Each structure stands twice: as C-alpha cells, then as structure tokens.
Amino acid sequence: MRISLFLIGGAVAVFLAAGLSLFFGSTWITPDQVVQALVSPDMANQDQVAVVELRGPRTVACILVGAAFAVAGAIMQGVTRNPLADSGLLGINAGAAFALALCLALLPGMNFSGVVLCSFAGAAFAMAVVYGAVSFRRRNVDPVRLVLAGCAVGLFLTALAQAVAIFFSIGYSLTFWTAGGVAGVRASTLGMTAPFIVVALALSCVLSRRVAVLSLGDDAAQGLGVAVGKTRTLCLLVVMVLAGAAVALAGPVAFVGLMVPHVVRRFVGADYRAVIPASMVGGALFMLLADVIARTVMAPTEVPIGFIFAIVGVPFFIWCARREAAALD
Known part of the structure; x- marks a missing residue:
C-alpha cells in the first residue's frame, strides 16, 4: 500500500511539475496562450510556437532524462552494493x-543520430x-575500488575532453554542453x-527482481539461482543505454x-523491485523542478541546471559519505 501510494502520488506530482514547466519559463507567456497552444496551436503566434516547439519538448526531456539518470543510479547501487554509486561517479557520464x-572537434557536421551513437x-x-x-582476476567486485576507479577514469576522461576543447577551440560549445540542461532540446532530438x-x-523494471537479488551478494544470488555474471552484464548494458542517451540529450548532469x-x-x-520504479518517478x-528553478530564478537569464544540482548534490554526497563511514565504524 505504501509503495502504491508513493507511485500514485509521485505520478500526480510529476504531472503538476510538468504543468509548471509549461506555464513558467525565462519569458512570461499568459496561461490562456499556453492552454491554447496545447489544445489548438496557432503557429503564427510566437508565444504558442514557443510552448509547442520549446517548452513542450523540454518538459518531456526533463521527465525522460531525470528518470534515466535516477534509474541508472539505482541499478548501479544495487549491482555493486555501493550506496554511493551512480553513472556519474563511475565515469560513465565522463x-x-x-x-x-x-564529435564536436572532428565531426562538427555530424547529425544527431551520430552524436547519440558516439x-x-x-x-x-x-x-x-x-x-x-x-574485476580483473577477482571473483568479487569491491565497491570501494569500483568508486575509486570510476572517479579516476572520470577525471582522466574529463581532462582529455578539456584538452580536445582547447586544441580544437571548441571550449565554449563544450562548456555550454557540460554545464547540463535541456534548453536546446527539440522534437527531432527528442524523437531520436x-x-x-x-x-x-522498461527493461530496468523487468530486471528489478534480479537487481534486488544481486544486492544481497554474489553468493546469495547464486544460491537463489541467478546467473550473476550474465545478470550483471545485462544490468550494466541497461545503465550504459540510459546514461548514454541521457547525456546525449542533456549533458553529463551529476548527482541525480x-x-x-x-x-x-x-x-x-530497500527492495529494488520498488526502488527502481520509484526512482523513475x-x-x-x-x-x-530543477529545470523550472533554473529558468525562473534569474529570468530572463537561465542558470545552468548543473549548478542547481551541485548546490543540493554536494552536501548530500558528503552526508552520504559520512553516514557510510559511521556505519563501518
């Protein structure tokens, strides 16, 4: 009952937040114009065009990107049994x-489908x-080593990306993209x-039971009849798709x-059969909510959404790290 109430309440909250995203932005559009754009848009009206072509795809992109990053983090935390794991900390976003x-440096004319594949x-x-x-020559994956390796690889790849930006003079474009956000999302990119x-x-929901078993440990999972290696590989492939598509759409947004x-x-x-769909919502x-704040807090100038997440995420990460350290003492 508690899980059902959370999912229903969360779905209602997402619907209301989507309404806020459509009605509020860096520029003011009257509510009647927004409603008219949603019901029967007049493409000769600039305000209605902005709702249909800018705010609409941006709202859908926020829903998909937020769900993708959150579910990717939940799967990583379950598979690695590490509460500090997510696609960003493990270097996947980097x-x-x-x-x-x-792509920006060597193939500037590449279409968006190529960008997604890259x-x-x-x-x-x-x-x-x-x-x-x-995991090389090890039977079990050490969660602490996994986070350390992810941080090291992530920093290395970030440094390489910055070196490419300097060498090819694409620093502004790369900085704008790495700040994160869905301001540039259009219907065509969203459709890709x-x-x-x-x-x-959908696959993550199907795999939620196996993730719940893997979170108990490899030995327990094998005892319950789960093929640990195949299941872990499949889960990581799902994380790769979620993180890769979300990063292509909104940049390497951290902490979600x-x-x-x-x-x-x-x-x-703690049951991942409930955690994964709840994380989606x-x-x-x-x-x-973060995107609405980024658009309106300094309107008409937009704040990078990565800044909003950093304000909340850094203290949260420190709190989680201290909590885990206290649990180990």
Whole structure:
C-alpha cells in the first residue's frame, strides 16, 4: 500500500511539475496562450510556437532524462552494493562527454543520430575500463575500488575532453554542453533518444527482481539461482543505454542518480523491485523542478541546471559519505 501510494502520488506530482514547466519559463507567456497552444496551436503566434516547439519538448526531456539518470543510479547501487554509486561517479557520464567532445572537434557536421551513437560508445568504453580494471582476476567486485576507479577514469576522461576543447577551440560549445540542461532540446532530438530511454526503463523494471537479488551478494544470488555474471552484464548494458542517451540529450548532469534512489528508499524500502520504479518517478520530478528553478530564478537569464544540482548534490554526497563511514565504524 505504501509503495502504491508513493507511485500514485509521485505520478500526480510529476504531472503538476510538468504543468509548471509549461506555464513558467525565462519569458512570461499568459496561461490562456499556453492552454491554447496545447489544445489548438496557432503557429503564427510566437508565444504558442514557443510552448509547442520549446517548452513542450523540454518538459518531456526533463521527465525522460531525470528518470534515466535516477534509474541508472539505482541499478548501479544495487549491482555493486555501493550506496554511493551512480553513472556519474563511475565515469560513465565522463566517457559519453569525452566521445561527444571528439564529435564536436572532428565531426562538427555530424547529425544527431551520430552524436547519440558516439555517446553510447563513450559510455560503453568508460564502463568497460572501470569495471574491467576492478574485476580483473577477482571473483568479487569491491565497491570501494569500483568508486575509486570510476572517479579516476572520470577525471582522466574529463581532462582529455578539456584538452580536445582547447586544441580544437571548441571550449565554449563544450562548456555550454557540460554545464547540463535541456534548453536546446527539440522534437527531432527528442524523437531520436526517447525510444532508447523508454525501452531501457522498461527493461530496468523487468530486471528489478534480479537487481534486488544481486544486492544481497554474489553468493546469495547464486544460491537463489541467478546467473550473476550474465545478470550483471545485462544490468550494466541497461545503465550504459540510459546514461548514454541521457547525456546525449542533456549533458553529463551529476548527482541525480545518487540522490534520488536514497530519497525514495525512505518511502518504499530497500527492495529494488520498488526502488527502481520509484526512482523513475522521483528522478522525473526532481529534474522538472530543477529545470523550472533554473529558468525562473534569474529570468530572463537561465542558470545552468548543473549548478542547481551541485548546490543540493554536494552536501548530500558528503552526508552520504559520512553516514557510510559511521556505519563501518
């Protein structure tokens, strides 16, 4: 009952936050114009065009990106049994960012489908390096080593991306993109990435039971009949798709995958059969609210959404680290 109430309440909150995203922005559009744009848009009216072509795709992108990052973080935390794990801390976002920096530098005319594929390739490369370095000649994956390896690989790939930006004079474009945000999302780009995210989110719900078993440990999972290696690989592939598509759409937005699963566990418990769908709802809500704040707090100038997440995420990460350290003492 508690889980059902959370999911229903979260879905209602996402719907209301989506309404805020449509009605409020860096420029004021009257409510009647917004409603008219949603019901029967007049494409000769600039305000209605802005709602249909800018705010609409941006709102949908916030829902998908927030859900993707949050679910990716929840799966990583369950598979690695590390409460501090997410796609950003494990270098996956940095890998996608590095691949996109190469695209901007070497193939500036590449279409968006190519950008998405490059993002996937970068995410897969970073994930393979981190996970391979930690699991090489080891039966079990040490969660602490995994985070340390992820941070090291992430910093290295970020430095390479910055070097590429300096050498090819694309610093402004790369900085604008790495700050994170969905300001540049259009219907065409959304149509390219949305199917990947939706399919990966559906697979994550299907895999939620196996993630719950893996969170008990490899020995317990094997005793319950789960093929640990295959299941972990499949889960990481889903994380790669979620992170790669979300980064291609909104940039390497940090802390969503770390914070949202922690918050939803306080409402639905530690069972990943509930944590994963709850993280989907919570991530969408968090991203929507952060984007509305980024658009309106200094209107008409927009604040990078990465700045909003950093204000909340850094203290939250420190609190989580101190909590885990206290639990180990």
